[in-house]
Amino acid sequence: MASLANPRLMLVILAAVFAFLYVPISVLVALSFNEGGLPTAWTGFSTKWYGELLRNGDIMSAAFNTLVVALVSTALATLFGSLLAVGVEIRRRKGRFLETIIFAPMIIPDIVLAIALLSFFSLLNVTMGLHTVILSHVVFNLAFVCSVVRARLKTFDWSIVEASTDLGASMPVTLFRIVLPVMLPAIIAGALLAFTLSVDEFIIAFFTAGAGRDSITLPMQIFAMIRFGVTPEINALATIVMAVSVVALTLSQRLNRGGLPGQ
Amino acid sequence: MQDRKPLYLMTPALAWLTAFMVIPCLLILALAFFRRGLYGGIEYTFTLENLALVFDPLYAGIFLKSAWIAGLAALIAVIIGYAAAFAIAAAPSRQQPILLFFAVLPFWSNYLVRTYAWIVLLNREGLITGLARWLGYDAELPRLLYTEGAVVVGLVYNYLPFVILACYAPLSRLNPEIAEASRDLGASGWTTFRRVVLPMTAPGIATGFVFVFVLSIGNFVTPALLGGGQFQMIGNLVYAQFLTANDWPFGAALSMILIAIMMGLLTLQTFATERASGAKREGS
Amino acid sequence: MTQPLLSLRNVEKHFGTVRAVDGFSLDIQENEFFALLGASGSGKTTLLRMLAGFETLTGGEILLDGKDISQVPPNRRPVNLMFQSYALFPHMSIAQNIAYGLEMEKCSKSEIKRRVGEMLEIIQLSHLAGRKPDQLSGGQRQRVALGRALIKRPRLLLLDEPLGALDKKLRGDMQLELKRLQHEIGITFIIVTHDQEEALVMADRVAILKDGKLLQCATPRDIYEHPNSRYSADFIGVMNFLPATLRQGQVIAANGQPVAAQLPEGLSEGNDVVVAIRPERLQVAAYRGGGGPRGRVLATAYHGLDLQLHLQTNLSSEPITVRLTAQEAEQTALSEGDEVELGWNAKDTRVFAA
Numbered sequence: 001m002a003s004l005a006n007p008r009l010m011l012v013i014l015a016a017v018f019a020f021l022y023v024p025i026s027v028l029v030a031l032s033f034n035e036g037g038l039p040t041a042w043t044g045f046s047t048k049w050y051g052e053l054l055r056n057g058d059i060m061s062a063a064f065n066t067l068v069v070a071l072v073s074t075a076l077a078t079l080f081g082s083l084l085a086v087g088v089e090i091r092r093r094k095g096r097f098l099e100t101i102i103f104a105p106m107i108i109p110d111i112v113l114a115i116a117l118l119s120f121f122s123l124l125n126v127t128m129g130l131h132t133v134i135l136s137h138v139v140f141n142l143a144f145v146c147s148v149v150r151a152r153l154k155t156f157d158w159s160i161v162e163a164s165t166d167l168g169a170s171m172p173v174t175l176f177r178i179v180l181p182v183m184l185p186a187i188i189a190g191a192l193l194a195f196t197l198s199v200d201e202f203i204i205a206f207f208t209a210g211a212g213r214d215s216i217t218l219p220m221q222i223f224a225m226i227r228f229g230v231t232p233e234i235n236a237l238a239t240i241v242m243a244v245s246v247v248a249l250t251l252s253q254r255l256n257r258g259g260l261p262g263q
Numbered sequence: 264m265q266d267r268k269p270l271y272l273m274t275p276a277l278a279w280l281t282a283f284m285v286i287p288c289l290l291i292l293a294l295a296f297f298r299r300g301l302y303g304g305i306e307y308t309f310t311l312e313n314l315a316l317v318f319d320p321l322y323a324g325i326f327l328k329s330a331w332i333a334g335l336a337a338l339i340a341v342i343i344g345y346a347a348a349f350a351i352a353a354a355p356s357r358q359q360p361i362l363l364f365f366a367v368l369p370f371w372s373n374y375l376v377r378t379y380a381w382i383v384l385l386n387r388e389g390l391i392t393g394l395a396r397w398l399g400y401d402a403e404l405p406r407l408l409y410t411e412g413a414v415v416v417g418l419v420y421n422y423l424p425f426v427i428l429a430c431y432a433p434l435s436r437l438n439p440e441i442a443e444a445s446r447d448l449g450a451s452g453w454t455t456f457r458r459v460v461l462p463m464t465a466p467g468i469a470t471g472f473v474f475v476f477v478l479s480i481g482n483f484v485t486p487a488l489l490g491g492g493q494f495q496m497i498g499n500l501v502y503a504q505f506l507t508a509n510d511w512p513f514g515a516a517l518s519m520i521l522i523a524i525m526m527g528l529l530t531l532q533t534f535a536t537e538r539a540s541g542a543k544r545e546g547s
Numbered sequence: 548m549t550q551p552l553l554s555l556r557n558v559e560k561h562f563g564t565v566r567a568v569d570g571f572s573l574d575i576q577e578n579e580f581f582a583l584l585g586a587s588g589s590g591k592t593t594l595l596r597m598l599a600g601f602e603t604l605t606g607g608e609i610l611l612d613g614k615d616i617s618q619v620p621p622n623r624r625p626v627n628l629m630f631q632s633y634a635l636f637p638h639m640s641i642a643q644n645i646a647y648g649l650e651m652e653k654c655s656k657s658e659i660k661r662r663v664g665e666m667l668e669i670i671q672l673s674h675l676a677g678r679k680p681d682q683l684s685g686g687q688r689q690r691v692a693l694g695r696a697l698i699k700r701p702r703l704l705l706l707d708e709p710l711g712a713l714d715k716k717l718r719g720d721m722q723l724e725l726k727r728l729q730h731e732i733g734i735t736f737i738i739v740t741h742d743q744e745e746a747l748v749m750a751d752r753v754a755i756l757k758d759g760k761l762l763q764c765a766t767p768r769d770i771y772e773h774p775n776s777r778y779s780a781d782f783i784g785v786m787n788f789l790p791a792t793l794r795q796g797q798v799i800a801a802n803g804q805p806v807a808a809q810l811p812e813g814l815s816e817g818n819d820v821v822v823a824i825r826p827e828r829l830q831v832a833a834y835r836g837g838g839g840p841r842g843r844v845l846a847t848a849y850h851g852l853d854l855q856l857h858l859q860t861n862l863s864s865e866p867i868t869v870r871l872t873a874q875e876a877e878q879t880a881l882s883e884g885d886e887v888e889l890g891w892n893a894k895d896t897r898v899f900a901a
């Protein structure tokens with residue numbers, strides 16, 4: 001592409017686009033350290049809004065709930081999603097139907113899955129709470145883990161699986177001693193991605209968490225705060241939430257790119 | 264290997280997806296054909312009323328409005344996103360992964376937070392107003408937040424990284440010698456772009472457009488936060504049927520339409536991509 | 548002969564309508580170094596994978612020491628495979644790679660340690676035992692793959708294009724190395740290759756495969772000297788083919804002249820044939836006006852020990868290759884454009900149906 005590009009124009013485009021992407025969130029981060037808390041006036045650097053967060057019981061309990069949901073759903077999704085990926089890639093012939101089922105959770109509009117699950121749980125008379133949020137989050141989380149692991153499996157040398165079998169290993173032994181260690185970076189990358197998605201997910205949690213105050217997750221809390229009265233603490237909260245995502249994604253990206261040391 | 268059918272590896276995941284995705288979605292499909300009960304429940308008699316209601320002028324208007332906003336957002340996102348992807352693909356190849364990573368990074372931070380950032384910018388007491396005052400503009404600014412424009416900006420902002428990613432893929436696969444061949448044969452830079460590069464990277468544009476459109480038309484968070492309470496899109500309508508109006512069958516019918524639009528567009532896009540894949544293979 | 552180590556009886560593998568291996572029968576003796584030679588798609592790799600247990604048979608049986616093993620899963624066969632890609636486990640050290648097979652046999656720790664140590668000696672990599680595969684050169688990796696497969700003392704070692712990933716010089720060294728190892732440890736080797744030179748150098752016997760069928764199975768020398776088909780003749784070494792016809796008990800070249808040839812059995816009057824003759828069996832001399840086969844030198848190619856001449860002759864439209872030793876080349880002193888006459892002995896030819 002370089003041959004067609006005017007370097008100066010390209011630089012202007014990149015600068016404009018990155019400014020568009022990063023100015024709004026940077027403003028939030030800056031405001032979270034603004035003593036006065038108002039966007040229109042800088043009154044001095046302060047971390048007091050972070051302190052406020054810690055004293056806000058609603059936010060802390062929502063954060064705890066989110067952590068529970070994200071950890072449990074990520075664990076389940078990582079297990080199921082990785083097995084699914086290996087199962088799909090080990091077969092030479094791919095089924096279109098299978099592909100659709102696996103792909104669907106990633107493209108189905110959140111609102112549709114959310115109301116579908118809401119109807120499903122209510123018709124089965126399931127009391128909704130954090131457990132139903134977890135059940136629901138596993139659906140899309142496992143699809144994302146599966147897609148990350150599958151991408152790595154595309155470059156996986158399947159002959160090492162045959163080599164292991166040839167040397168006398170049964171299938172479970174091969175999975176545990178050969179496939180798992182080689183795939184571990186990709187599996188962890190997938191898990192980190194799932195964790196991020198789950199921490200940030202709002203719509204499905206909103207519909208499947210039930211009415212109880214004790215099953216409010218952090219994004220639900222943020223939504224409520226934005227909608228019914230913005231307080232300056234939200235800037236601090238937003239900064240922390242973004243930081244968590246950024247760290248998890250960066251780690252995920254590194255693991256996935258580098259592969260195993262010595263590979 | 265190929266004689267084995269490792270179904271046991273896939274069973275847990277497929278069972279999960281069946282129980283918590285396939286069956287609930289089929290349930291929604293079925294719900295769309297039942298009658299709404301007297302007190303918000305469901306009466307199990309077959310009816311087409313819910314689907315007919317979707318085409319009632321009141322709701323059809325909301326559909327058109329949503330499609331207009333989603334289409335506008337998708338168009339703007341594709342233009343900006345393609346330009347950005349092109350600029351990234353033109354950068355030295357060592358920098359490309361880094362640029363791409365930072366272009367996509369915001370996509371993975373919280374959607375609500377990213378939307379909220381625009382409230383801070385566009386608010387009546389927000390940053391843009393403040394900036395205007397500081398620059399000496401004292402007259403009343405037009406209202407920025409809770410407008411159609413704010414919703415479009417929010418959607419573009421949220422989905423732009425996705426478009427960049429979708430457009431970058433075919434651009435990066437493009438063999439630079441193809442563009443050089445076109446130049447060598449006498450075409451100007453612009454002609455080469457229009458006649459060679461653009462057609463070969465069209466599938467990425469289509470993917471980006473379809474996804475932004477689909478994600479926007481069913482969105483209810485952005486209209487709720489940036490459009491204010493009075494602003495209705497299909498997503499908000501669905502939301503209302505389930506959480507306030509308690510008309511589940513109609514909500515189900517609405518989401519079915521949503522799914523139908525999505526599947527229609529995706530099929531169209533797959534078809535278009537397959538037609539263009541001859542060109543793509545040339546490029547890889 | 549005693550009972551063969553391995554017997555293939557009408558072994559078949561069909562993928563849908565494709566007959567990858569099409570009714571194959573073969574005996575291989577204890578301690579043989581056997582090569583399966585064929586172009587890609589000849590079914591040689593499929594056959595090897597059937598022996599290892601990674602492909603099921605659609606017909607026939609495989610007897611190892613007289614017992615049918617065709618239903619035995621790959622992890623229970625006393626047969627090991629050295630993979631084309633080597634398939635070393637990237638996350639394990641060299642020693643761990645080699646120990647893996649013994650761990651699967653539940654050998655004691657001390658025995659594993661001892662045998663891995665011995666194997667590292669044999670493959671001369673003791674000093675690199677702790678390295679990971681990606682820290683090794685291609686030749687070292689190949690030796691690890693070999694050691695890993697050999698440590699289980701299989702009845703049969705299968706090698707899938709074992710030298711394919713090495714550069715040319717290294718390949719020559721490793722050919723001899725493999726042969727030495729096989730001799731030393733006394734295990735039957737079956738090697739799959741598309742490289743005829745590799746097969747000729749290493750193998751005691753060679754089987755030539757084409758389209759899933761066995762064309763010829765003999766010692767390298769036999770195949771070179773007495774190919775039984777035009778395909779084998781063409782596949783091994785360089786061969787000249789002259790189109791001809793059988794008439795009145797004579798072989799008549801395309802220009803109408805009778806040429807010296809060994810008359811084959813089973814071909815009859817009027818058949819179109821080809822006369823096959825090796826380049827080194829041809830004699831050339833400067834043209835002195837004889838009525839026999841003659842030609843003109845198109846090009847000469849120097850190959851170190853020998854000189855190859857490319858001739859346009861009056862026998863066929865295709866150029867013919869002649870190989871002269873350096874000494875012969877000096878004597879004849881031919882160069883491009885020279886007119887030559889050529890001759891050969893009937894016993895050095897083979898005649899095949901065209």
